Amino acid sequence: MKQLLALLLLFPATNHAQQRFSFQPRWNQTVLKAGSYYPAAHTTDSFRIDVLRFYISVLQPNNSNEDPEHVLIDLSEPGSQEYTSHNNGKHLLLGVDSLTQMSGAGGGALDPIHGMYWTWQSGYIHLKLEGTVRSADGRFKPFSYHIGGFETPYNTLQTLNNDSSSLNPDLAVFFAHTDPWTQGDVMSPGLKAVTIAQAWKACFVSKR
Amino acid sequence: MQRLIVVFLGLFAIASYPIYDIVIPTYFPALHYNLKRNPLNEEAVQLGRLLFYDPMLSADSSTSCASCHSSYNSFAHTDHKLSHGIKDQVGTRNAPALFNLGWQTIFMWDGAHRNLDMQALAPINHPRELGFSLAGVLGILQGNLNYRGRFYRAFGDSNATGEHMLKALAQFQLTLISAGSKYDRFRQGNASFTEQEAKGYGLFQRHCNACHKEPLFSNYQLASNGLLPDTVLNDPGRMGITGREEDRYLFKTPSLRNLSYTFPYMHDGRFSKLAAVLNHYSTGISPEARPSLPLKGPLNLSGSEKAELISFLLTLNDSAFVFNKTHAYPMELRQIWK
Numbered sequence: 001m002k003q004l005l006a007l008l009l010l011f012p013a014t015n016h017a018q019q020r021f022s023f024q025p026r027w028n029q030t031v032l033k034a035g036s037y038y039p040a041a042h043t044t045d046s047f048r049i050d051v052l053r054f055y056i057s058v059l060q061p062n063n064s065n066e067d068p069e070h071v072l073i074d075l076s077e078p079g080s081q082e083y084t085s086h087n088n089g090k091h092l093l094l095g096v097d098s099l100t101q102m103s104g105a106g107g108g109a110l111d112p113i114h115g116m117y118w119t120w121q122s123g124y125i126h127l128k129l130e131g132t133v134r135s136a137d138g139r140f141k142p143f144s145y146h147i148g149g150f151e152t153p154y155n156t157l158q159t160l161n162n163d164s165s166s167l168n169p170d171l172a173v174f175f176a177h178t179d180p181w182t183q184g185d186v187m188s189p190g191l192k193a194v195t196i197a198q199a200w201k202a203c204f205v206s207k208r
Numbered sequence: 209m210q211r212l213i214v215v216f217l218g219l220f221a222i223a224s225y226p227i228y229d230i231v232i233p234t235y236f237p238a239l240h241y242n243l244k245r246n247p248l249n250e251e252a253v254q255l256g257r258l259l260f261y262d263p264m265l266s267a268d269s270s271t272s273c274a275s276c277h278s279s280y281n282s283f284a285h286t287d288h289k290l291s292h293g294i295k296d297q298v299g300t301r302n303a304p305a306l307f308n309l310g311w312q313t314i315f316m317w318d319g320a321h322r323n324l325d326m327q328a329l330a331p332i333n334h335p336r337e338l339g340f341s342l343a344g345v346l347g348i349l350q351g352n353l354n355y356r357g358r359f360y361r362a363f364g365d366s367n368a369t370g371e372h373m374l375k376a377l378a379q380f381q382l383t384l385i386s387a388g389s390k391y392d393r394f395r396q397g398n399a400s401f402t403e404q405e406a407k408g409y410g411l412f413q414r415h416c417n418a419c420h421k422e423p424l425f426s427n428y429q430l431a432s433n434g435l436l437p438d439t440v441l442n443d444p445g446r447m448g449i450t451g452r453e454e455d456r457y458l459f460k461t462p463s464l465r466n467l468s469y470t471f472p473y474m475h476d477g478r479f480s481k482l483a484a485v486l487n488h489y490s491t492g493i494s495p496e497a498r499p500s501l502p503l504k505g506p507l508n509l510s511g512s513e514k515a516e517l518i519s520f521l522l523t524l525n526d527s528a529f530v531f532n533k534t535h536a537y538p539m540e541l542r543q544i545w546k
Contacts, residue, residue: 104245104325105374112329113342113370119333121449122322190451 019085023073024168025052032171034075037134042176044136049075049171051130053116054200055109056160056167057093057100058085068097072109072116092160092167094201095126098150123148123189126156127200133180143180147196149189156189156197160204169203177202228253228379230310233387235395235423241310241324241382246375248382252362256380257538258355259373264348264545266294266338273331273338273377276303279535282466282526283307283384289477293337300441302477304462305470307386307529312428317459317475318446319430324381325374342370349373354544384535386465387423388528395423401523408520411513415489416464418502425464425524431500432457434493438476445475457497465524482521486514 025032032038037046052075057068069087074080100106101123116125127147134140149156160167177199186192228248232239259265263272276291277283283306285291291303301317315321321330331337332345349355349368360366362376393399401409412420421427430446437443437457446458459475467473472480479485490509493499509517529535 102322103242104323104378105371107369107371111370112326112374113346115343117326117329119329119342121320121330122326188451 019088021056021058021071021083021085022081022166022168023056023071023083024078024081025049025073025075026168026170026172028170028172032075038172040172040175045175045181046134047131047171047175047180048134049129049131051075051128052171053114054094054127054129054169055096055116055124056083057095057097058087059091059093059097060087061090068093068100070096070100070106070109072114094158094160094197094204095148095150095156096124098155098157100124101150118146118148121189123150126197129174129200133175133184141181141184143184144187145178145185145196146187147193147200149193151189154189154191154194156193158197158201160201167204169200171203173203173205174199228383230383230385231387232385233392233395233423236387237311237424239310240313241378243310243382246325246378248379249362251358252376252379253383254380254538254540255355255358255362256376256378257535258358258541258544259377260380261537261541262544265332265340265345267340267344268294270294271338273328274537276337277306279532279537280469280530281305282386282469282530283535284466284470286469286471289472291337293331293334294339297336297339299334299336300443301475302472305466306381307384307465307526308424308463309384310382311424314428314430314460318449319458319460320449325378328374328377342373346370346373352544358544384529386526386529389465389526390523392423392526394523402519404516404519405523406520407513408516408518409523411509411517412520415507415509416517419461419500420464426461429461430455430458431461432459432498432503433461433474433489434495434497434499434503435474435478435488436494436497438478441476443476458500464521466526466530467521468525469530482518483514486517490514 027038032049034050035048037048039046054073056071056073058071059068060066064087066087069085071083072080096110100110105112116128117123118125125146125148127145129145130143132140132142147156178196183192186196228250230248260273263269265272271294276285278285285303289302290298290300292298304317309324312324313322315324315327316330321327329342332340332342346368355368356366359368359372363372365372390399394401419427419429419431444456446455447453467482472478473482473485479488486509489503490507493503493506
């Protein structure tokens with residue numbers, strides 16, 4: 001009995017529901033693979049993605065004092081694409097929430113060693129997307145999107161409605177909104193980054 | 209005897225992880241830095257001090273934070289208009305003095321960084337400063353058993369993570385509190401100003417305190433002080449970060465403490481004497497540099513007013529801070545790399 005009591009004391013009862021999320025990048029319905037070219041429906045171009053890393057913040061309910069959880073998803077690490085949240089948070093943000101941005105060095109997913117923090121100014125990079133576009137006549141152009149910025153007027157944080165546990169981003173949608181030929185490199189906060197962030201959000205909205 | 213040893217070791221274990229207590233004057237505002245996220249302890253402060261002075265944080269092991277922020281100059285790069293990093297590369301700005309950083313809301317001349325922890329990433333990565341990378345630094349620290357032991361004692365984890373390295377550097381910098389000047393003794397009722405200093409204090413409160421707000425002697429906000437850009441550097445200030453025209457020529461207001469140790473002055477170090485600075489504010493403000501509101505009209509200070517103002521500014525020198533041995537080069541650094 002004493003042992004049971006000790007166990008109970010060691011593991012206080014928790015009514016936190018666990019939530020499982022899947023953030024598996026796709027191209028239309030297909031699981032996205034790094035380094036392969038994918039054809040698009042809206043153009044004769046095809047697109048190759050080499051780097052795709054992004055943050056999701058799982059915000060706590062309003063009445064909670066606990067910090068948000070942060071997930072860093074990496075295309076090259078399938079294990080990072082499954083996430084079990086330990087809170088009842090219903091609100092997801094695409095990126096790192098502003099309060100955390102101002103709070104100093106973070107550990108784990110937030111450690112700047114992951115290369116997802118700018119060095120020349122404050123701010124986590126919410127989305128890093130790098131690759132190459134290829135035209136039907138064999139021309140190539142590399143693209144590089146490092147999207148972030150949390151201060152007005154160029155706040156790039158986007159809210160996701162967590163009404164599904166599957167939040168697999170569809171990159172075909174991203175390139176339906178973004179043309180790497182005309183806008184191939186966006187790597188600092190600003191108006192362009194806000195536009196790209198909206199295209200990024202659209203990837204989560206369509207065809208869950 | 210055995211019991212005595214156990215007791216002694218027990219004491220040692222507690223003593224090796226003491227809380228580091230910083231002393232904050234009662235007339236200072238509340239600390240901006242959130243110590244709850246990074247509670248100070250003696251081990252982490254000392255680790256941060258070692259890192260601050262360690263040239264292994266640079267790409268060619270030549271340059272440390274202290275190269276441009278020396279303790280005996282109130283952590284400024286005195287007598288250098290512009291600071292230089294690895295391979296004798298000259299930067300574009302004057303390295304600012306470091307003290308009372310726990311009250312700062314923005315860092316760097318253009319406010320590029322919003323948090324003390326993360327600010328260190330800028331000089332580590334800048335090609336003209338330490339020219340290195342976080343991964344490079346952590347790789348070197350991780351390979352040194354002495355450092356790993358230090359990380360363990362500071363944070364309970366022998367891994368040199370980015371989080372812990374940055375937090376240690378921040379901890380050391382948070383201990384750099386300058387509050388021992390004649391002005392401070394005056395505020396504490398332990399000193400009185402001369403007639404000249406008192407007049408200067410009055411002038412200061414009338415003309416300077418809006419931006420260089422006492423007792424920190426800065427509000428740590430961005431402003432234009434009516435200085436036209438150097439034609440070679442052509443520094444747009446804050447606009448270089450935001451790209452917004454309205455941010456052109458905005459720079460962070462620096463503190464006026466320790467001015468005798470931190471010359472030359474301004475973001476590009478263009479003035480080597482305080483008199484030149486006062487001449488600028490008195491009659492040199494350029495409307496084209498879009499001076500911020502408190503500087504819309506010239507101050508037109510008389511010669512004796514300038515002398516009074518300077519005599520007050522000199523009461524902000526804190527020699528106890530500058531010569532504080534606990535901030536200086538740590539001799540243990542030699543043991544670390546043995």
